[in-house]
Amino acid sequence: MSRFCLVIMLVFFGCCTLQPGFAQQPSQRPHIGLTLSGGGAKGLAHIGILQAIDQAGLKIDAITGTSMGSIVGALYAAGYSGDTIETLARKLDWDLMFSTSPKLNAISIEEKDEFDKYALEIPFENGKFKLGKGIIEGQELWLKFAELFEPVYNITDFSKLSIPFKCIGTDLETGNAVVMDHGDITSCVRASMAIPSVFTPVRYEGKTLVDGGLVNNFPVLDVKKMGADIVIGVNLNKGLEKAENLNSPVDILLQICFYKDAEHFQKHRDACDIYILPELYEFSAGSFGASDSIIDIGKETAKLYYPIFKKLADSLNALYPSTPFVKNRLPKSNPLIVSEYTIDGLKHTREKFFYGLSGLKTNMPFSSEMINNAIRNVYGSRYYSRINFDLTPVDSLKTRMHFMVEENPLTTVKFAINYNSFTSLGLIVSVTARDLLVKESRIVASFDLSQNPRLYLDYFKYLGKTRSNGINFSLYNEKVDFPLYKDFRLTETMRSDNSTFEVRLQHNLSHNMYIAISQQYNNSRIHTPESPDISYKGKNKYWQTYLGFELNSVDRKYFTSTGWLVEAEAGIVYGQSPDFEFSLNGESGNSDTLELQYNNYVRLFIKADHFFPLGPKLVFTQNATLAYLMVKDPYIGNNFLVGGISKVIRNQVPFAGLDESEVKTGSLVSVQLGMQYQLAKKIFVTGRFNAAVYDFHGNSIEQMTMAHNMLTGYGLTFGYDSAIGPIEMTGMYCDQDGKVRYNVNLGYRF
Numbered sequence: 001m002s003r004f005c006l007v008i009m010l011v012f013f014g015c016c017t018l019q020p021g022f023a024q025q026p027s028q029r030p031h032i033g034l035t036l037s038g039g040g041a042k043g044l045a046h047i048g049i050l051q052a053i054d055q056a057g058l059k060i061d062a063i064t065g066t067s068m069g070s071i072v073g074a075l076y077a078a079g080y081s082g083d084t085i086e087t088l089a090r091k092l093d094w095d096l097m098f099s100t101s102p103k104l105n106a107i108s109i110e111e112k113d114e115f116d117k118y119a120l121e122i123p124f125e126n127g128k129f130k131l132g133k134g135i136i137e138g139q140e141l142w143l144k145f146a147e148l149f150e151p152v153y154n155i156t157d158f159s160k161l162s163i164p165f166k167c168i169g170t171d172l173e174t175g176n177a178v179v180m181d182h183g184d185i186t187s188c189v190r191a192s193m194a195i196p197s198v199f200t201p202v203r204y205e206g207k208t209l210v211d212g213g214l215v216n217n218f219p220v221l222d223v224k225k226m227g228a229d230i231v232i233g234v235n236l237n238k239g240l241e242k243a244e245n246l247n248s249p250v251d252i253l254l255q256i257c258f259y260k261d262a263e264h265f266q267k268h269r270d271a272c273d274i275y276i277l278p279e280l281y282e283f284s285a286g287s288f289g290a291s292d293s294i295i296d297i298g299k300e301t302a303k304l305y306y307p308i309f310k311k312l313a314d315s316l317n318a319l320y321p322s323t324p325f326v327k328n329r330l331p332k333s334n335p336l337i338v339s340e341y342t343i344d345g346l347k348h349t350r351e352k353f354f355y356g357l358s359g360l361k362t363n364m365p366f367s368s369e370m371i372n373n374a375i376r377n378v379y380g381s382r383y384y385s386r387i388n389f390d391l392t393p394v395d396s397l398k399t400r401m402h403f404m405v406e407e408n409p410l411t412t413v414k415f416a417i418n419y420n421s422f423t424s425l426g427l428i429v430s431v432t433a434r435d436l437l438v439k440e441s442r443i444v445a446s447f448d449l450s451q452n453p454r455l456y457l458d459y460f461k462y463l464g465k466t467r468s469n470g471i472n473f474s475l476y477n478e479k480v481d482f483p484l485y486k487d488f489r490l491t492e493t494m495r496s497d498n499s500t501f502e503v504r505l506q507h508n509l510s511h512n513m514y515i516a517i518s519q520q521y522n523n524s525r526i527h528t529p530e531s532p533d534i535s536y537k538g539k540n541k542y543w544q545t546y547l548g549f550e551l552n553s554v555d556r557k558y559f560t561s562t563g564w565l566v567e568a569e570a571g572i573v574y575g576q577s578p579d580f581e582f583s584l585n586g587e588s589g590n591s592d593t594l595e596l597q598y599n600n601y602v603r604l605f606i607k608a609d610h611f612f613p614l615g616p617k618l619v620f621t622q623n624a625t626l627a628y629l630m631v632k633d634p635y636i637g638n639n640f641l642v643g644g645i646s647k648v649i650r651n652q653v654p655f656a657g658l659d660e661s662e663v664k665t666g667s668l669v670s671v672q673l674g675m676q677y678q679l680a681k682k683i684f685v686t687g688r689f690n691a692a693v694y695d696f697h698g699n700s701i702e703q704m705t706m707a708h709n710m711l712t713g714y715g716l717t718f719g720y721d722s723a724i725g726p727i728e729m730t731g732m733y734c735d736q737d738g739k740v741r742y743n744v745n746l747g748y749r750f
Contacts, residue, residue, distance in 0.1 A: 029320040031061040032312075033228025034076075035220045035272075036069030038193070038213040039236030040285025041294060043068025044089055045278045048298030049234050049305070050082030056309035057317065057325040062226040063165045064219040066212040069234070070167035070192035071145075074185055077165035078152045079330030086295060088148070094288035097141045103555045105563055106140075108380040108511045110460055110470060114432065114444055115382070116557045117748045118416045119724045123409035130409055138190070138199060139379055142388050145186040147368040151333045153391040153399070157182050162329035164226060167192040168212030168219050172201055177215040179222060180204065184390040200386070203404075220268035230312070233272035236280060276305060289681065336366035336391075339398040345405040349383050353440055354405070356467040357381055366391075366399065377511050383407060383434065410434040417724060418448075418747040422660040423480065423648050426450030428750055440467070448750040452480040456750075472504040472516075480649055482526055485662050488737040494536065496637065497525040498650055504548070512553045518571075520544040524637035535583040540635045544603065546571020554611060558726040559676070559684050559719060561619050565609040574600040578635060601631035607653075617678040622671075623690075627653055629666035632698060639664040642694065645715060645730050645743050648750070656688040657713015657734035659741055665694040670711075682721040689714050711736060715743075724748070 034053075036046045046069060053060065065073030075085050096103060107115045123130045158165045158181045169178045169191040180188040183204065191202035191209035201208045216222070220233050269275065278301040283294055313325065339362060343351055358374040375387050386406040391399045416428040430446035437443070440462040448454040455477045463469040482496035504518040521543055528536040546569045554563035576598035581590045606626045613619050627640040641651050642665060643658030652660060653668060670692035677685050692711040699709070717730040725748035732741045 029316060029323055030229040031227050032058065032316075033062045033064070033220075033223035033226065033231045034060045034073070035218060035223050035231060035233045035268075036063070036065040036073045037218040037233075037235045037237060038065075038067025038069050038211065039217075039280075040068055040195075041094075041287040041291060042236040042278075042280045042283055042285060043072055044291055044294045045236060045280060045298030045301065046072040046234055047082055047086045047089060047295055048278075048300070048302040049232075049276060050076055050085065051299065052082075052302035052306045053232075053309055054082045054327050056306055056313045058309045058313035059316070059323060059325045060163055060232075062223050062228050063163050064167065064223040064226070065165075065192070066168045066217050066219055067193040067195075069236075070189045070212070074165055074167065074189045075148060077158070077161045077163040078149060078185070079162045079328065080148075081327050081329075084328075084330075089295060090292060092144070092291075094291055097144060098138065098288060099140070102139060102376075102379065104557055105512060105553050105555050106376050106380055107382070108377070109508055109514050109550065109552060110442075110472075110506070111380065111382050112552050114430070117725075118414035118428070118430065119748060120415045122413050124411040124413055125409035129413070139375075139386065142186065142190060142386075143372045143375060145190060146389065147372060149185050150368050151331045152185065154393045156184070158185065158188075162326075162331075166219070166222055166226065168216045168222070169194075169202075169204065169209035170212055170214040172196075172208040172210050175215065177212065178204070178207060178209055179219075187388065187390070216264065216268075218265060218268045220271045224271055230273045231271060232274040232276070233268070234276045234278070235269070236278065274305065274308060276301065334396065337398045338362065338364055338366050338401050339394055340400045341403065342400065343403045343405060345403075345407065348407055348410055348435055350439070352465075353383075353462070353467060354378055354403075356462075356465055359466060366401075371401075380511050410436075416748040418749055419744065420648055420746075420749065421742070421744045422644060423448075423452045423750070424450055426452070426750065428748070446750070452478070454478040454480075454750055468508045470506045470508070472502070472506060474500075474502045474504075476500045476502075476650070478650055483659075483661055484664075488658075488662060488734070488739070492528065494526050494528045498637065499523045500650075513551045514549070516548040516550075518544075518546055518548055520546075524635070526637055535581075537582070538578070538580040538636070540576055540578045540598070540637060542573055542576040542598075542635075542638075544571055544573045546603065554609075559678075559721055560611045560621075561676075562611050562613050564611075565607075567605070567607045569603070569605045571603055572600060573603050573629075573638070576600075576635065598635060599631065601629060601634070603630070604628040619676040621674040621676060621686075621688075623673075625653055625668065625670045627665075627668045628697070630697065631666065634666045636664065639666055640668055642668060642670075642692070642711070645717065645728065645732075646745065646749060655692060655711065655713060656690050656715030656730070657711070657732045657741070659743070663694060663711065667697040668692055668694040669696070684717075684719040684721070686717040686719065687715070688717070 063073045063077045072085060101116070104112060104116060152161060155161055166179050166181045167188055169180055171178050180191065187202055187204060191204050192212045193199065194201050194210045196210045201210050217237065218233065218235050220231055223231055278297055280294065280297060283290060287294065341355065341360060341362065343354060346354070357378045359377065360374050378384060379387050384405050385408045388404045390402055392402065393399050411431065411433045414430040418428060419425045426448045428446065428448050430444065433443045435441060438461065442460045444456065444458040446456040457475040459473045461471050463471060477499045479497045482494040483490055484492045484494065500520055500522050502518055502520045504516045506514050506516040508514045523541050525539040549568040551564050551566040554560045554565050578598055582588065604626060608624050610622045611619055629638065639651065640653050641649065641661040642653050642655050642663035644652060644654050644660035645656060646654055649660065653670065655670060656672065670690055672688055672690035674686055674688040679685055690713055693709055694711065695709055712735040713732060715730050715732040717728050720727040726745065728745045730743040732743060
């Protein structure tokens with residue numbers, strides 16, 4: 001007979017034999033302990049057990065947990081009910097919580113162009129390359145934990161929670177278990193789940209901690225030490241896996257990590273009175289994509305144990321009515337005022353820079369949403385790899401906020417390989433250096449080493465108290481083939497060499513949006529490889545001044561699922577100085593003989609993309625573009641180049657159905673509609689339809705709608721989100737010539 005059966009019999013015997021007026025109630029109610037094991041995504045099965053405990057009205061007196069079990073256990077100990085935890089778990093974006101990097105819409109607008117476009121990024125510090133301590137920092141995970149545990153921010157002794165709680169970590173230096181029962185609860189549960197080489201370690205009282213599952217994944221004996229007389233243990237691991245079941249590097253790593261814990265597991269198993277092992281064999285620690293299924297299995301498992309929980313609860317409640325069960329125990333949050341901010345961990349940046357980006361001020365009302373947005377603004381600058389905080393009460397209304405930050409190395413070297421149907425194969429190398437010339441500045445130097453080489457140099461300096469202003473200097477040069485078409489047939493391929501130097505004053509309206517005034521100097525050269533019959537050389541130097549606006553709130557640069565991407569420019573082109581030389585069938589000419597004159601003109605460019613999710617896998621995409629040079633015959637190098645699936649060259653307007661630069665025009669209005677469907681986790685198919693009117697400057701409405709001014713095209717793209725960047729194969733069709741075309745892109749684009 002198990003100890004639990006014996007306890008149940010004694011409890012029932014006491015209930016039945018006690019008579020009114022004569023009953024002698026035992027002095028102390030037996031304590032019920034709950035232990036929740038680690039298991040990664042499988043830990044979501046714990047939720048169903050908590051719901052059954054709540055439904056039965058069984059009061060838990062102590063909780064221990066490790067890794068994912070510490071997260072679920074801490075939430076329950078803080079006062080969240082099982083039902084509330086289920087609601088939270090089903091709404092969470094688990095891919096974001098455990099992502100190796102933030103989403104694009106969390107990155108500052110001045111950093112978006114360089115973010116998520118390289119296959120390999122290596123920090124460089126103190127004269128050598130530096131590798132991180134873990135793959136996943138989990139900044140969004142920290143923020144979510146801080147939000148969820150806000151109601152108990154002032155409880156640093158975990159025995160003072162509505163249910164006393166402890167979680168387990170592993171000391172990285174000694175390999176010993178560390179029982180965490182006090183401190184900042186967010187940091188403690190994050191430390192308990194820091195799988196080595198997957199999650200970054202966490203500092204706790206002078207120790208560097210990693211996942212507690214290495215030494216104690218099922219801490220039943222620890223809940224016994226907390227005074228538990230009856231222990232409910234929920235274990236998510238059936239023990240060490242057989243070699244044939246280890247199908248990935250993560251599986252092998254976890255197997256090795258849990259060798260030591262396996263030696264002690266049986267002692268903890270034997271200490272359980274109610275032992276629960278949900279059948280989760282088809283899932284792994286990383287199966288967060290199947291979170292709903294895992295929660296459902298936990299709920300089904302809990303139904304089997306509900307009768308046991310109910311009998312135990314009814315017996316104890318009959319004997320001890322003075323200790324009633326309370327389902328919702330979360331303390332009510334009183335409005336707080338942050339009276340002081342402090343920071344630890346700054347080496348290269350200054351407090352003024354940190355606070356300026358955050359927008360935080362003293363004596364501001366505290367809210368999780370406000371603090372999280374402020375931290376995202378700072379984190380989005382890419383100066384920091386980690387930003388955590390804790391709160392220390394000053395009195396019942398005021399609190400101090402203390403930030404613990406870790407800065408990124410100031411220099412990063414990045415690499416990518418790209419093949420595109422138009423630009424050919426290239427090796428992309430980029431170096432980003434911060435604070436190289438002056439504080440709070442960033443320099444980017446990027447090179448595309450290929451037969452169509454490109455160069456991009458960019459310098460950005462933050463300005464202003466709130467760091468919402470900036471000045472930008474940039475140089476862009478591209479040398480690419482410049483094909484000429486007539487009636488959609490290639491007639492000649494010239495060579496284009498364009499250089500643009502720009503100075504921009506920028507004001508950030510938010511971390512996703514800015515307005516700017518810019519001054520450009522352009523030098524454009526186009527020439528034909530010399531032959532006996534044809535020789536052409538042309539160049540034009542000119543200035544452009546314009547007002548610009550950019551909004552970028554999309555979640556991803558590739559295979560986007562939500563958000564807006566808007567670019568708008570309105571300016572004037574002036575100071576042109578064209579110079580041409582040509583020879584055609586023995587006849588020569590130059591700028592003087594042609595009497596070329598280029599007047600000043602207005603240039604407008606507006607491009608708006610919108611991505612709207614229609615479901616978890618289906619996205620509706622929309623695009624509208626206006627590209628307009630208000631001049632009759634613009635210099636050929638200033639024309640908009642219509643065609644291609646994605647922008648890879650200067651002045652390009654993508655158009656499904658045409659190859660890059662197949663139509664050159666000074667005026668264009670186009671719309672594109674598409675559907676993107678996710679076939680599998682990283683496999684996408686996208687269908688596109690677009691239509692355009694071009695060469696309409698100076699024409700009437702009737703002339704604009706004539707057949708030779710219209711374009712319609714279609715495209716079907718199969719894409720794979722690979723480790724080296726997007727792999728996209730597109731088939732296209734254009735109504736105007738009835739031809740099928742193909743477009744290929746492999747890897748991150750320059």
